[in-house]
Structure formats: C-alpha cells, structure tokens
Amino acid sequence: MGEEDLLQVIAPDGTIDGRRDPGLPEATLREAFRHLCLVRALDTRMLSLQRQGRIGFYVPSIGEEASQVGSAMALEPEDWVFPAYREPGCALWRGVPLKTLVAQSYGNALDVMKGRQMPNHYGYRDIHYVTASSPVGTQIPQAVGAAMAARIRKDPVVVLAYFGDGATSGGDFHAGMNFAGVYRTPTVLFCKNNQWAISVPLSRQTAAKTLAQKAHAYGFDGVRVDGNDVLAVYAATKAAVDKARAGGGPTMVEALTYRMGPHSSSDDPSRYRSKEEEEFWKRRDPIERMRKYLEVKGLWTKAWGDALQKEIDDRLSETIREVEKGPPPALETMFTDVYEQLTPRLREQMDAFLASGERRRPEISDRFPL
Numbered sequence: 001m002g003e004e005d006l007l008q009v010i011a012p013d014g015t016i017d018g019r020r021d022p023g024l025p026e027a028t029l030r031e032a033f034r035h036l037c038l039v040r041a042l043d044t045r046m047l048s049l050q051r052q053g054r055i056g057f058y059v060p061s062i063g064e065e066a067s068q069v070g071s072a073m074a075l076e077p078e079d080w081v082f083p084a085y086r087e088p089g090c091a092l093w094r095g096v097p098l099k100t101l102v103a104q105s106y107g108n109a110l111d112v113m114k115g116r117q118m119p120n121h122y123g124y125r126d127i128h129y130v131t132a133s134s135p136v137g138t139q140i141p142q143a144v145g146a147a148m149a150a151r152i153r154k155d156p157v158v159v160l161a162y163f164g165d166g167a168t169s170g171g172d173f174h175a176g177m178n179f180a181g182v183y184r185t186p187t188v189l190f191c192k193n194n195q196w197a198i199s200v201p202l203s204r205q206t207a208a209k210t211l212a213q214k215a216h217a218y219g220f221d222g223v224r225v226d227g228n229d230v231l232a233v234y235a236a237t238k239a240a241v242d243k244a245r246a247g248g249g250p251t252m253v254e255a256l257t258y259r260m261g262p263h264s265s266s267d268d269p270s271r272y273r274s275k276e277e278e279e280f281w282k283r284r285d286p287i288e289r290m291r292k293y294l295e296v297k298g299l300w301t302k303a304w305g306d307a308l309q310k311e312i313d314d315r316l317s318e319t320i321r322e323v324e325k326g327p328p329p330a331l332e333t334m335f336t337d338v339y340e341q342l343t344p345r346l347r348e349q350m351d352a353f354l355a356s357g358e359r360r361r362p363e364i365s366d367r368f369p370l
Helices: 026-051 065-073 088-093 098-105 139-152 165-169 171-183 232-244 273-281 286-296 302-324 342-354
Strands: 079-080 159-164 187-193 223-227 251-256
Touching: 026 065, 026 088, 026 098, 026 232, 026 286, 065 088, 065 232, 065 251, 065 286, 079 139, 088 098, 098 302, 139 159, 139 171, 139 187, 159 165, 165 171, 165 187, 165 223, 171 187, 187 232, 223 232, 232 251, 232 286, 286 302
Parallel strands: 079 159, 159 187, 187 251, 223 251
Antiparallel strands: none
C-alpha cells in the first residue's frame, strides 16, 4: 500500500497529503462520509436478513465503500454506469432511493424489477445505471460500445464500467480494453481489485506486477489508487472522467481495496484466507480512514458521528419494515411486461393462466434457491 505509484490522500493512520487533497467543500465531505456509513450499514443489515431467512441471497461490499462512493462522486448525472454486482454506493450516490434497493432483494411488488433479477443485480434507466449481470466481465465491452455510440451521436457523456480483479482474467476484459484503446472511447474502466475472485487470490489471476499496467498494452493510461481512500479514488476517477470527456480517450483505474466480508451470503471466506490478512486490511478500513480525515479538518465529533449512525440505523429499520409489508408481484406482470402491447397469443395465455387459479404465493426459497 505504500508503493510510490499508488495515489493516496489519506494514509491509514489519518495523515493527510495536502498536495493531493482535492479540496472538496465541507458539505460534500460530510455527505461522502454519510454514504460510506450508509453502504456499510445496508450491507451488514441485508446480510443479517439473509441469515434470518427473510431474503434469499445477498452480495455484500463491506470494505469496498470508498471505491464505490469516491468513483461515483466524480461522475455527472448524464454519464452512464455499467456496474458489476457490488456497487450499492454508486447507485445510492446517483439517487436510487434506499427503499428501492432494499425492495430489490425482496423481489416483491415494491421491486421495480418485480422479482425477476437476483438480489444486487439491479439497473435504473433514470439515473443511467445499467442492470448488472452475473457473468463476470460482460459489462466491459458493453460499456465501451455504449461510449463509442455516444461519441458517434456527439453526446458528451462518459461511461464508467466497474469490474473486479477476477474479471481481468476473462476474454471480455481484453476485448473491451482493446476496443477502447483502438477507438479512443470516452470510457473509465474501474477495476476494484479486492484481492480475491471468490476464493482465487490475485496471485493466481496474473503474473503482471499490477493490473493497471495492462492498460499500457492496449495503448492508454492505467493508474493505481488506494481504493480505501475515498478522496484519492475521487481524484483519480475525476481526472479520468475529465480526460475522457475532453476527447483524451479511456483510462483504467485500479483501486486497491479488500472484500472484508464473504463474496456472497453463500460464501465462507475463512476456508481460503487467513485471519492475519483480514486484520491487516481492517486496519485500513475506509470508513475509519475518512473519519480521521474529518476529525483533523474539524468536521467530525463523537456526538455528530453517533447521531449519524442512529439516523442511518433508524432509516434502515423503517425502510425494511415498509418493504416487508409489500405483496408479491402481480401474476399478470409475467405477461404484460414482455411487450409494450400484449399480443393476442400472450393475452390468451395470460387469461388462461389467471383463470386456472394458480395464485399460490411463491416462497423465498422458490424464487431464490440456495
């Protein structure tokens, strides 16, 4: 973490590099900290709900909050995001209501996707946030293609694609990188290097010294940033976004972070990584790092921090209570959402299905088999 080529504003001990501090307004700094805490609380609560059997599956991002929030802060509303399945911080920063995210894990009538996607696989057109997919890395060439289309239309947007270190071993990563380099697309390829592709360590993913250097082979810049430092992530992503918008082509950002929890609620990380490794990264917690920064700046007090945590916890509790009251999705949506207007054949099928009386409410285990 102390390598010279790693962009860092806030060191793990709270020391600030004033030369690299982006100088954000106080209100923005507080809001960034609020979002870091909200993402941590959301993930912790949702993982607990899965353990209780109240939802079927969840993909937490504990430890990666700064990489999500810092990068999202650098985008404009008109920009597009092609996420993986571990970016709730970006979705929340861009304006997705907390209730909408929680409902998506329940898959009931309050879920805008009506239970048709796995938890954490959401997308919202109104905030330019494309639906995530389970196959690793497929979003990378999609994002590059969208950026190319935007340039052809002379639409001055930037497209950011999130992916993990494991995705760099897949063909979609290399195809997307090559296309981005050749056509100089306005793309930010944001790699959250959390050290593990489920149970496969980074050392088994590549023999290269860094992941960022892979960008050089495709003819564009690759930069490395401390992914647990929200201000450094913001600064690196903002520079890449500004460059892309000005016609300077793509940039790959490698954010060094750590998945402190399991890959998903179906995973047990104690089977493949050591307690010593986990403790090493806990000492680099992105939330504690930002708290120290705010304290140095005179923007954090224990009273404010306690009040913020209570506000977030109460908000989550109320949101969960509200979402759990939602009914299952209406059965007819299986048919009405296929086309803008029902075809005669689909209408016949829907009428027959509804008339059959098959209105059993599906159990969670039916919708999300473990």
